[in-house]
Amino acid sequence: MKRFAIGWCLADCPCPEDVHKTDVGPLAILSVSECQASAPRQRLHHQVSCFDLGMDLLPIAPRAVLTEQDAVEGAAAHAPHIMEHIERLAGLGQLTLLLSGPEIVAERPARGNSWLRRRQAERHEAEETVQKMQRAVLRLISNSGLPLRILHNPKRGTVQCHLLVQRTEAARIRAGIAAEAQTLPAETGLLQVTGLWPPYAFSQLQEPQADRAVA
Amino acid sequence: MAVEMQMASPSEALATTDGRLVDLVDGLLDHGVVLRGGLWLTVADVELVFLGLDLVLSSPQKMRELKT
Incomplete structure (x- = not known):
């Protein structure tokens, strides 16, 4: 089989x-x-x-x-x-935080230069929002001193953060994040905390040295 | 008012229909061990191209079998 x-x-x-x-x-x-x-x-x-x-x-x-x-x-x-x-990684797991920004209300479609300017402004705004959100996520975990990986996606308006935590400490860290989240303003968006996962984001073998092929 | 917050266990995240959590789980599918390698293509001692490779430890025959 x-x-x-x-x-x-x-x-x-x-x-x-x-x-x-x-x-x-x-x-x-x-x-x-x-x-x-x-x-x-x-x-x-x-x-x-x-x-x-x-x-x-x-x-x-x-x-x-x-x-x-x-x-x-x-x-x-x-x-x-x-x-x-x-x-x-023995005894460790992964908590994953997902912060999704507030939904952007689409404006009526424009034409020509104004459309380009509006698209540029929207992209700029999305970048800024995600940067703000990233700072907010970092604030949530700034005192933890835990290993972390952060990924942001301005197009979707999300910031994802993977934390490597001791299994036995997960509940305490989750509670700490929840308490810290109370200090973030509502307009930051929606915070979703999932886990404990196997340590996916921290399971990468080191890259071997590049081989060379000579023609 | 503070930011809205939700907690989900892995089994809840796997069973959810919430698009954001579905995306989160989809993102995890790419994490984990992938054996990586690299290859420089060189002609007459001139390095032309570097290929980053996800090393698939499988024979072409096995890959064909998996696809069918």
Whole structure:
């Protein structure tokens, strides 16, 4: 039966019944049968189930399609890196904050130069709004000293922030963010806090040095 | 009045129809381990192009099988 890999963990970890574990030395490859994990969201769902069981999992990007055999080969080639990352991320999870700006009311369409000027002004305004929102998000977490990744999308008027937190501290940090959010004005938009996720935004193996092909 | 705030667990975020949370979950699908590599294409010692590669650990045959 074909299985898709969803991540790596240490060989001695227990895992959910519907997840298959293949030990490769000190590492284990977690995989799920094709019929249960053909879509990226299904793979993400299984990763979350493993994480919720308390596993320290190094997740493969759900959109990347790796078979179990591919992951075994990956483990053989990158074992020290994978081990190092699993150990580094042990006991940690990801809280994701999404701040969405207020909806922009579309004006009546104009023509020619005025249309161009209006589009330029709108783009400028969207950039400024998102910058303000980014400052607001940073204010929310400025005292936490946590590792973070911030992504902003002026086109959609959103700022997303991933925080790497101790599993045991997640509730306290969430409560701290909620308390701090009370100080943000209503016009900042809508703040959505999700998690605890497996540490997706912090699970990247270092890039190997570029190879060279000479013609 | 303070900013409106909502909390969601991963299972709630996965089941939601709220477009913003759907986008958030879609964004997570691209995060996680992707094995990366790079390649310089060089002609007569002149570096022409750098290709950033997401290293797919799969044979062409397997990729074809997955697509079908």
